[in-house]
Amino acid sequence: MVTWFEIPVTDMVRAKAFYEKVFDIEMNVQQMDGITMGWFPNTNQTGVATGTLIDAGEHYKPSSDGVLVYFSCEDVSNEIGRVEGAGGKVVSDKKQISESNGYMAYFIDSEGNRIALHSSK
Numbered sequence: 576m577v578t579w580f581e582i583p584v585t586d587m588v589r590a591k592a593f594y595e596k597v598f599d600i601e602m603n604v605q606q607m608d609g610i611t612m613g614w615f616p617n618t619n620q621t622g623v624a625t626g627t628l629i630d631a632g633e634h635y636k637p638s639s640d641g642v643l644v645y646f647s648c649e650d651v652s653n654e655i656g657r658v659e660g661a662g663g664k665v666v667s668d669k670k671q672i673s674e675s676n677g678y679m680a681y682f683i684d685s686e687g688n689r690i691a692l693h694s695s696k
Contacts, residue, residue, distance in 0.1 A: 580626040580644050583635035584686045587611045589662070590628045593685035596661035597654050637687040645691040654692050655680040
């Protein structure tokens with residue numbers, strides 16, 4: 576049921592560099608009505624991005640206590656292994672959820688947001 580997410584940031588340059596390194600991707604940054612958005616690349620069938628980094632001042636504040644977004648990965652070990660080198664903090668290394676539900680890990684990003692990873696192996 577999730578169609579969109581926005582991850583609050585206070586330093587777009589730093590956040591963009593962090594996510595590009597952790598996920599080995601390139602992000603496009605755009606200004607829209609005084610808001611800076613860093614677009615995650617599209618990997619779904621719709622042709623539309625599913626989320627962004629967003630710097631919208633007082634309306635969006637990074638938090639380690641809010642909603643937890645899970646990014647799908649081929650193997651959680653790859654991305655969680657790049658978190659600290661990118662400036663984040665690993666909170667939970669790869670662990671099995673269950674045989675049928677795969678694996679997860681989570682971290683605090685460069686902005687202070689809690690983010691999770693999920694993979695089937």
